[in-house]
Amino acid sequence: AMLLIEQEINPHVDQWEAEGIFPAHKIFKLLGNAGFLGVNKPVEYGGLGLDFSYSVAVAEELGNIRCGGIPMAIGVQSDMATPALARFGSDELKKEFLLPTIMGDKVACLGVSEVGAGSDVSSIKTKAVKKGDEYVISGGKMWTTNGTQADWMCLLANTSDGPPHRNKSLICLPMNLPGVKVARKITKLGMWSSDTAEVFFDDVRVPCRNLIGQEGMGFTYQMLQFQEERLWAAANVVTTMDNIIQETIQYTQQRKIFNQPVLYHQAVHFRLAELQTEVECLRSLLYNAIALYIKGNDVTKLASMAKLKAGRLARELSDSCLQYWGGMGFTSDVAVSRFYRDSRLISIGGGADEVMLGIICKYMDTLPKK
Numbered sequence: 079a080m081l082l083i084e085q086e087i088n089p090h091v092d093q094w095e096a097e098g099i100f101p102a103h104k105i106f107k108l109l110g111n112a113g114f115l116g117v118n119k120p121v122e123y124g125g126l127g128l129d130f131s132y133s134v135a136v137a138e139e140l141g142n143i144r145c146g147g148i149p150m151a152i153g154v155q156s157d158m159a160t161p162a163l164a165r166f167g168s169d170e171l172k173k174e175f176l177l178p179t180i181m182g183d184k185v186a187c188l189g190v191s192e193v194g195a196g197s198d199v200s201s202i203k204t205k206a207v208k209k210g211d212e213y214v215i216s217g218g219k220m221w222t223t224n225g226t227q228a229d230w231m232c233l234l235a236n237t238s239d240g241p242p243h244r245n246k247s248l249i250c251l252p253m254n255l256p257g258v259k260v261a262r263k264i265t266k267l268g269m270w271s272s273d274t275a276e277v278f279f280d281d282v283r284v285p286c287r288n289l290i291g292q293e294g295m296g297f298t299y300q301m302l303q304f305q306e307e308r309l310w311a312a313a314n315v316v317t318t319m320d321n322i323i324q325e326t327i328q329y330t331q332q333r334k335i336f337n338q339p340v341l342y343h344q345a346v347h348f349r350l351a352e353l354q355t356e357v358e359c360l361r362s363l364l365y366n367a368i369a370l371y372i373k374g375n376d377v378t379k380l381a382s383m384a385k386l387k388a389g390r391l392a393r394e395l396s397d398s399c400l401q402y403w404g405g406m407g408f409t410s411d412v413a414v415s416r417f418y419r420d421s422r423l424i425s426i427g428g429g430a431d432e433v434m435l436g437i438i439c440k441y442m443d444t445l446p447k448k
Contacts, residue, residue: 079139082112091144094271095416098263100148102185102227106155110182115156119164123172124180129372130306133157134313141317144413146420147272149314154223155179158307159186159232162248162299166291175230175250187228189219189251189277190300196221197433199234200242200297204279206235206249208286213237213249215282225275226263228253234296246296250288257282268419305378307428308385309371312364315388315424319357319395322417323350326399346402353395360387379441386434389425396421
């Protein structure tokens with residue numbers, strides 16, 4: 079993986095960041111050929127058939143890419159849009175969508191968030207109404223990573239008028255169908271090299287066989303999918319944080335102020351020691367959660383803690399390290415300022431910090447009784 083990153087990705091990151099997009103089909107094909115897009119997926123669909131800890135090892139490795147946008151886009155492909163399909167999808171659905179996604183021939187995106195419903199997933203409005211042997215889909219999705227380049231979407235939609243946690247279904251939606259409109263590419267504070275789309279559905283017809291698993295189980299499947307997404311996000315950023323500390327040490331060693339290297343000031347080397355300790359704590363939490371997860375335990379609480387801590391620590395660490403780069407830290411061409419921008423998303427995407435706190439409280443049984 080390191081070689082692939084150093085040869086095929088990192089040399090182009092600055093260009094792709096400037097262009098606001100990277101060639102997903104090309105990069106995913108390289109990763110697919112090397113086996114990195116389905117390490118914990120079944121062998122019969124092109125995966126390596128290993129447990130989720132190996133996916134986490136890949137996520138950590140991808141933290142060496144010199145931006146946040148590309149690892150995030152890869153993570154959507156490997157561990158965010160595909161777990162439910164791999165676990166609950168029919169054989170023919172997995173052949174049509176999972177296999178080419180793992181091989182890197184098809185680019186996947188995830189359709190959960192909407193303009194009026196992000197972290198509050200049960201509030202989504204997109205509808206899939208059954209007509210004969212088809213679903214007719216209307217509505218729209220927002221913040222869709224890979225959205226302008228995707229071949230298919232793992233779509234969460236309301237398939238009935240029942241209670242909000244039992245009326246949703248996950249559907250494999252080809253993006254080239256009539257009525258699918260990619261409205262715009264959104265400009266963002268960070269994650270520049272990852273294209274983010276707003277997508278509209280105008281009576282899009284999809285075969286009923288494209289339903290993943292059971293109708294009405296979509297919310298539950300998506301909550302299961304979120305566990306892997308959140309652990310993946312924590313794993314990915316841990317490596318980047320290690321790297322940012324190391325680069326900050328190197329820079330502050332050679333940059334002098336008041337006749338000695340910046341690093342030699344106790345405020346600086348003590349602060350970096352504190353931050354490295356925090357990163358180590360997060361890594362231990364992550365590894366503990368994964369060890370329990372691969373044994374079949376529900377790690378919702380620990381995954382939520384890891385995601386919460388990852389987002390908060392990334393903000394704290396990027397801010398502290400950027401400070402020690404002085405004026406250079408405020409320029410756009412150093413890793414620390416890019417990380418400062420990119421990592422701000424961790425506390426928002428995949429369930430905001432406040433939602434993580436709510437989930438943790440639920441498991442601690444401290445929420446007010448309704």
